[in-house]
Amino acid sequence: MGHRAAIYARVSTTDQSCERQITELTAFADRGGFKIIGIFKDITFGTKTNRLARNRVIKLAQARKIDAILVTELSRWGRSTQDLLETLNRLSGWKVLVVAMNGMTFELNTPHGCMMATILAGIAQFERDLLSEHVKSGLAAARARGKKLGRQPGQRPKSNKLTPRVLEALESGKSYRWIARDLGISKNTVTDIVKRNRENS
Incomplete structure (x- = not known):
C-alpha cells in the first residue's frame, strides 16, 4: 500500500x-x-x-x-x-x-x-438522550430531597479546575458548544475560561 x-x-x-x-x-x-x-x-x-x-x-x-x-x-x-x-x-x-x-x-x-457514520450518529444521539434522562431524573430526585440546585449567592464557579480540559479540547479543534456539552458547563463559562487564559498568557 x-x-x-x-x-x-x-x-x-x-x-x-x-x-x-x-x-x-x-x-x-x-x-x-x-x-x-x-x-x-x-x-x-x-x-x-x-x-x-x-x-x-x-x-x-x-x-x-x-x-x-x-x-x-x-x-x-x-x-x-x-x-x-x-x-x-x-x-x-x-x-x-x-x-x-x-x-x-x-x-x-x-x-x-x-x-x-449513520449508525454512530444514531448511537451518539441515543447516548445523549440517555444522559439527558439521567440528568433530569437526578435533578428531580435532588429537588424531592430538598436540595438547593444551582450556584448559591456568594459562590464562585469551579471553572479553574476545568481550564486544562477546556484548553485541551479547544486545541484539538472542538467548538465552544461541544466543549460546554461535554464538560457539563455553559458556553459562557467556556468563553470566560478561554478569555482569562488569553489575558494571562
Missing part, C-alpha cells in the same frame, strides 16, 4: 498490554506495507485521560503528513461515540484513514463508511 501511518495506542496505568499493542501494530503495519511515521501513546489515569498524543496525531493528519492511523481497535481512538464520529469526519476530510488491527478501514466517504 505504501501509506504513511501513525501508530496510536491508548492504555491505562493498570494495563500491562502497552508494549503488546505497539508490537502487534508494528507487525500489522509491516504486513500491510505501511510506512510508520511515528508511534504515539496516551495513558489513562483512573477516569482521566491525557490525550496529548492523540492531538499530535490529529495535527499530523491535518498537515497531510500521514495517510492512516493504526489502532488495535476503534475504542482506543474515540473517547465517546460522538467524539469518534466527529474525529472520523475530520480525518475523512483530510483523506486520512483509521485502520483497526482486525483489518477494518474506517473512511466515512465510502458507502460502508456512510453506513457506519
